[in-house]
Amino acid sequence: MGPVSFQILSDLHLETHPSYKSFEFAQTASYLALLGDICHVANDQLFSFLETQLERYTIVFFVLGNHDPYHLSFKVAKTKMLDFQTRMNKRSLLGKFVFLDQTRHDVTKDLTVLGCTLFSRISPRQEFAIESRMIDFRDILRWTVDDHNEAHESDLKWLNAQVSTISKDEPNRRIVVFTHHGPSVNKRCIDPKHIDSEVSSGFTTDLSLEECWTNSAVVAWAYGHTHYNCAFTDSHGKAVISNQKGYRLIPANRFDPGRVFKFGE
Template sequence: MLLGLHIKDAHFSTTTWVLQSAQAAFQILSDLHLETGNQYKSFQVPVQAPILILAGDIGRLHDYENYLFFISTQCANFDQVCLVLGNHEFYGVSRAEGLELAYRLQREPSTLGKLSVLNRTRLDVDPSICVLGCTLQSHIRTENRAEVQSRIKDFRRIHDWSVDDHNTEHAKDLEWLRNEVDLIRLESKRLSREKTILVITHHAPIRKGSSHPKHEENPWADGFATDLLGVPEGISRVDWWIFGHTHFTNQWRQHGVNLVSNQRGYAFNTGNEAQLSQEPYQQRIWRIISSSFTREMRFDPRKCIEVKAL
């Protein structure tokens, strides 16, 4: 049952919902790429949980009215919609223009006050469950700079966007995440009550496992992921991490973190997703178990996780 949600955001503040019990169910989707074939009005999300996480690359904010239609539909169907901006959200506009369009979505009457744009934003979904969200662009190392710049379309499709801008935003997001995690852990110590931390980013926080194995060692992989787990300069003491961007669906546990991605990638709406959403429960469980042996998992529009308080 949803009672209220405390939101801490340096850019935009509102108060909407909070879960009554110390657990929360989230439905997870990313990389829908609805700009492909203009699928904003045709792609359907079967409701499986009260809170929907959209972990970036849903479409282009430049397609504002169509993007708004899709988001408004989800806000009508879910109790809460959490949106992290991916790189494709900014295609056709500058970063500043994209952020303004995203915050405009929050103010639209049709989103019913249910949309939270997570741009260095903390949501307390429950007194014991905290959500931290930001884009977290990857860190592009100097030796891979030219390769990434030539292969990644961001530097041609996002207005006034450079590798230096990309790395600067990565550093800002990383610093914000570290500070928020430290603050939450201090709160936990003061209250003698551990808090579960769920992080949502678009770019991946780890290289191995977040992309198809054949891509993990490519020099342009710097444009997709940064190793932030299990390293001194990274992020520690978080419980869940939701990400997208790599077009590789996977779920595993590493360095004490539950890592989850559910990425559609470039696809036309042929009805396969609708068929998958109606797949019998036992068949779907067997498919997921079988796929774990091959490290290949399929995008599932019904994908959910249940996060419990520690």
């Protein structure tokens, strides 16, 4: 089988007026990956938007971002997404919905998607600034810095284990990783004006020594959250991708909703 084509979008922030009515994009691939901060799960318009995409795509992959659970607990937001997945996947005329929450999905016999939110690892030095300035800790119900860091460790442990197991047991299988938070502090991933930000560890984590980053079975990693876009091949031969819309009045650089990314052989 030849390469598999994906559209990869994140940080649409459709909750910001009037994005629901104004944001449209063409279908240019069979698979759509929505990598977080699409809209608040508490808003029924999110599910209307997703159902529309299921009428167009063979598979819609969805990762929760940090904004999506606002006004809910993270647990309740996940439950609502799982309930939507169950309902949609009973409807034979729609594409398949795949909620990526420590989830493996085999796209073909030799290409796998691994996905999770991968909250960042907040450093003790930046904890006060991040807790004060990031509204996650007010708008996600009962969510603390400790919860954030524990979620990061859980997702990272799962990713490392999955990549290790797949590469050993299925050496011909290639892996694409989808997360919301950033996995790299490579300068090509970071907006130059935020290089020395005192809240940088709230956005991205240096995974350069982790197996999920260094293993050659991983051919691509796409993410969101930073509102800074990139597409390059790193020293491991892995495609590193971010295609984020950003806020309507503060758009991210080089966002292209119709861009096609091809993975596999």
